[in-house]
Amino acid sequence: MKKVYCIGEVLIDFVAERQGSDLSKANEFTKKAGGAPANVACAISKLGGNGIFIGCVGDDPFGKFLLETLKEVGVDVSLAQLSDTFTTLAFVSLSEDGERDFVFSRGADKELKYNPDLRKNLPGNILHLGAATALLGGPLEKTYSKYLFDGLTKEMFICFDPNFRSDLWKDDEDTFIKKCMPFVEKSHLCKFSQEEAQLISGKEDLHEACDVLHKAGTKIITVTLGKDGTLLSMNGAKKVIPSVKVAPKDTTGAGDAFIGCLLYQISDLGNFGPVFEDFSLVENMVALANKAGAITTTNYGAIVALPTKEQLEK
Template identity: 70%
Template sequence: MKKVFCIGELLIDFVAEKQGSDLSKATYFTKKAGGAPANVACAIAKLGGRSVFIGSVGDDPFGTFLLDVLRENRVDVSLAQRTETFTTLAFVSLAENGERDFVFSRGADKELQYNSAIKSEFAGNLIHLGAATALLGGKLEEAYGHYFFDGLTKKSFISFDPNYRADLWKNKQQNFAKKCMTFVEKADLCKFSLEEAQLLSGKEDVAEACRFLHEVGTNIIAVTLGASGTLISTREFQETVPSIKVKAVDTTGAGDAFIGCLLQQIAALTNTDSLAGDRDLLVSMVAKANKAGAITTTNYGAIESLPDQEQLSA
């Protein structure tokens, strides 16, 4: 089983449950561990995979809490860093149907320092790059770019998820799209929401969006479509893989559960060179990943709602 190095933010989600999707109306919040790359790392580990988190948290009680949560979920945090800057916070409001409103208060995540000694560990393994805060400048973006280049030189299997957050990119959507293209060009696998696929490609039709993004460079694209399932796209085929029906109460982390489950399966493969051409295998993997994402929406909070293999097999 190969390792998956998950690079990006780890933060506190203060979640306002069942108070509508308008944060201005929320009055009480519950503390949860969050951050898309950290969620992915936990999703992989809970399914029996090997995940390593690379990111930065504050040297404060919230940072301690976050690292403890990852350890409890069997994620390797030996490469995580701590800084005097306060841990990053996100405030999330949830409506009855599970839809969300986000506001971020950035802190320690942006202080990640590049560690050149890690490069040798990437050989033969996977790298997952979650970009929610990683493309906003500063030390994190610099380190993120270095690790991406290291992964390319070590011939790692590279997964990229833009994790677009409108609150972080107001009036800068085109700048976000431009920065993402560097990763889309070289990544083996890209996971997009429908909104992200449309934003990055400039195409409304999802099939056309995927064709455009394949021209940019990536071989495998998964576009998550919520209850409708996932469009899996390669240069040879496109197919929408249905999901299972569930009663969603919180969609936070569903996409992370999906990509984590998909990466856990890819990490178990002896060889990934022919993956893009294996339609049956990809569809089977995506169907399982869809189930992982759906199960995650049936409870509150991302990490504690992530399924294990027993739940996936039920």
């Protein structure tokens, strides 16, 4: 079983208890561990894989809570870093019209420093870059580029998920697209939502979008389509792999469950070669990852709702 190094954002989401009002009126909040790459590491470890999380938290009670939460589901956090800066916090509420009201207090997650020791660990293993806040500047953005460009790209399997957050890039989508492109060029697998594939490629039509993104460099593309499944594009072929029918309660973390399950399966292969050559192999993997995504929507919260191997096999 190969290791999957998930690098980037980890934070606390304070979710307003009574939805339907904006943050100015919210009085009670529930504390939840969040951050896409951290969720992906949890998804992999809950399935029995080797999820390793590398991110930075504050040396404070919230940072302690985050690392403990990850450890509880079996994630290796021994390479996580502590900073003097406070743990990153996000406050979220849904207003009456369904709009998200969002205040983001960016702290320690951006302080992640490059770890040269990883040079010897990464070859032969998987690197997952689940960007989210990583492209917003600070040492973390430099760290991301270093892991991508230090000559190791051929020796590992690299996965990129841009995790576009409209709240964070409202007036600067062009910069977001420009910052994503080097990662699309160098990654072997890219996971996009429909919105991300269209935004980054500049194409409405998803088949055309995939063609533009393949041309940029990435060999395998998955575009997650919620209840409609996932579009897989590789080796000149494209196919929508249907999702599993469920009664969803909360779709938070479905995308992270999906990519975590896909990477877990890739990590279980002896070598990465077949992933690039065998469409039907990857199609079957995507079908199982769809199931992981669907199961996650049937429960509230992200990490709690991620399936275990037993739940996935049922």
